[in-house]
Amino acid sequence: MNAKFSLDGISDVPKNREAQEIPPLRNYLCLTMFTCFCPAWPINIVALVFSVLAQKSYYEEDYDGSKQLGRKALHLGIVSFVIGLVIITVYTTVHFTTHVV
Known part of the structure; x- marks a missing residue:
């Protein structure tokens, strides 16, 4: 058995491996904020909302929901x-091809 114990006798190694494998936050906030300068206003705002919701879900430790919301934010940002x-x-x-007479 390969367990590490501290001076108190409490193991420093977590019980399960899933606790160590927290996925990275991918909410694409920079992309959605950049797209707010494009003239497609309704889609920009929805992408920004999905991005913020992805960040909120991540901090609430709902990693699957955060991943799905982040993916929606990415797709809407690209669109x-x-x-x-x-x-x-x-x-x-x-503007540049019309002639005013």
Whole structure:
């Protein structure tokens, strides 16, 4: 048996291995805050809310829920970034190709 004991006789090694394997927090907060500057407002706000909820679930030790909410925040952040780029591209194309007489 490979147990480590301290001077008090209490084991320093946790009872189960799952206590050591806490997954990293992935709430993609920076991405969702960056996408708030894109002109796809409703999707940006929903992505930001999912990101904050993922962080809250992580701190409440609901790691599976945090992972799912973080994944939703990532997907919505990417969608809002792409829609924002499309809107900006269409706006600048229309603005610089129209002739005012």
